[in-house]
Amino acid sequence: MHQYKGKLIVHTGSMFSGKTSSLEKDMKRFVIAGYSTLAFKPTVDTRYDSNEIKTHDNTILQAILVDTVDDIVRYVEDDTPSVIGIDEVQFLGGKIEDIVKSIKGFLNNDITVIIAGLDMDFEGEPFEIVKELMPLSDYLYKHHAVCVNCGTDAWVSHRKIGTKERVVIGATREYEPLCRRCFLKEKEIEDDIVNKNQVEFDIK
Ligand SMILES: Nc1ncnc2c1ncn2[C@@H]1O[C@H](COP(=O)(O)OP(=O)(O)O)[C@@H](O)[C@H]1O
Numbered sequence: 001m002h003q004y005k006g007k008l009i010v011h012t013g014s015m016f017s018g019k020t021s022s023l024e025k026d027m028k029r030f031v032i033a034g035y036s037t038l039a040f041k042p043t044v045d046t047r048y049d050s051n052e053i054k055t056h057d058n059t060i061l062q063a064i065l066v067d068t069v070d071d072i073v074r075y076v077e078d079d080t081p082s083v084i085g086i087d088e089v090q091f092l093g094g095k096i097e098d099i100v101k102s103i104k105g106f107l108n109n110d111i112t113v114i115i116a117g118l119d120m121d122f123e124g125e126p127f128e129i130v131k132e133l134m135p136l137s138d139y140l141y142k143h144h145a146v147c148v149n150c151g152t153d154a155w156v157s158h159r160k161i162g163t164k165e166r167v168v169i170g171a172t173r174e175y176e177p178l179c180r181r182c183f184l185k186e187k188e189i190e191d192d193i194v195n196k197n198q199v200e201f202d203i204k
């Protein structure tokens with residue numbers, strides 16, 4: 001009984017790859033197995049955030065909205081769950097070293113931690129917290145969406161809209177999962193458009 005004590009389970013990959021679905025499935029299995037659980041989700045946009053974790057195919061898990069890992073620590077101290085889940089870990093506020101330290105603290109206290117988070121941003125650059133947590137994991141799952149262009153395993157979340165800010169909340173209107181080859185092709189096209197616009201601007 002309760003073989004999962006102090007394990008770190010990491011679900012990562014691009015958008016639409018099934019990270020949140022896997023987190024939800026794990027959490028629901030732990031409930032069935034008799035573990036006490038708490039699920040958390042960082043607040044990224046107070047206008048849209050609700051107290052639930054929702055997958056792209058609309059399955060739902062109740063969750064507590066938090067700003068930083070310190071909020072999670074407070075809930076864990078009050079409720080003493082044996083399993084916690086954190087969705088969208090890349091948006092959790094606070095210093096990376098504090099997040100890592102708190103997660104290690106949970107694990108050392110026999111609390112199992114399930115993480116779901118993007119490994120890379122829209123430019124193909126790693127999200128630092130996920131990069132830190134991957135080697136610490138007991139179970140590491142890299143999930144793959146389907147490349148919307150060619151149908152092979154996707155590698156990255158390509159942003160379809162122009163903005164370059166790192167955090168832009170969205171789904172299929174703003175992002176599409178692409179394999180490396182299709183992503184590079186897309187980047188070439190985007191660079192060509194930028195260069196062409198620059199030439200036209202210089203001429204005028
Ligand atoms: N290109 C795609 N590849 C795979 N799944 C997709 C794709 N587009 C939409 N989906 C849907 O996304 C679901 C996964 O959603 P979710 O678990 O929320 O993913 P993530 O948390 O990784 O963004 C799939 O079960 C599928 O219904």
Ligand SMILES: Cc1cn([C@H]2C[C@H](O)[C@@H](COP(=O)(O)O)O2)c(=O)[nH]c1=O
Pocket residue numbers: 014015016019020117118120121122123157166167168169170171175
């Ligand atoms: C790649 C990328 C994504 N985001 C945002 C877009 C979505 O709101 C979430 C990811 O959700 P999912 O459950 O993994 O589909 O993150 C972002 O802000 N910046 C990025 O570079």
Ligand SMILES: [Zn+2]
Pocket residue numbers: 147148149150151152178179180181182183
């Ligand atoms: Zn492709």
